[in-house]
Amino acid sequence: MLGVGALLRPKSIPTRRGTQAYECGEDPIGSAWVKFNIRFYVVAIIFIIFDVEVAAVLPVATQFKEAVLNGGAGLVFAELFLFIALLILGLIYCWVRGDLEWVKGVTLNAPKK
Numbered sequence: 001m002l003g004v005g006a007l008l009r010p011k012s013i014p015t016r017r018g019t020q021a022y023e024c025g026e027d028p029i030g031s032a033w034v035k036f037n038i039r040f041y042v043v044a045i046i047f048i049i050f051d052v053e054v055a056a057v058l059p060v061a062t063q064f065k066e067a068v069l070n071g072g073a074g075l076v077f078a079e080l081f082l083f084i085a086l087l088i089l090g091l092i093y094c095w096v097r098g099d100l101e102w103v104k105g106v107t108l109n110a111p112k113k
Contacts, residue, residue, distance in 0.1 A: 042099050046091075053087050 060080055067076040094100055
């Protein structure tokens, strides 16, 4: 089936214009590769980590009442506490390293005499 389509379709001739990005009929200006600051990626990764944390904690939190009735509340609480404590330690680590600062200070070395 794919071979028949390849045989029947018209042959395309690559041109310079055909390999360029299409920008609403306008001729492209500049490069399509835009360099982003690495801080955008760090903030996005930290957001994703905490977003996944919420998705992981919510089901456990909704079943906590059932665990209390069945006598397993201590284990569920310990698991949640350990999980959240690990995330908080990771946040503190990022904070101490300065990864959450948008504008980092520049330290200048004093000239040696």
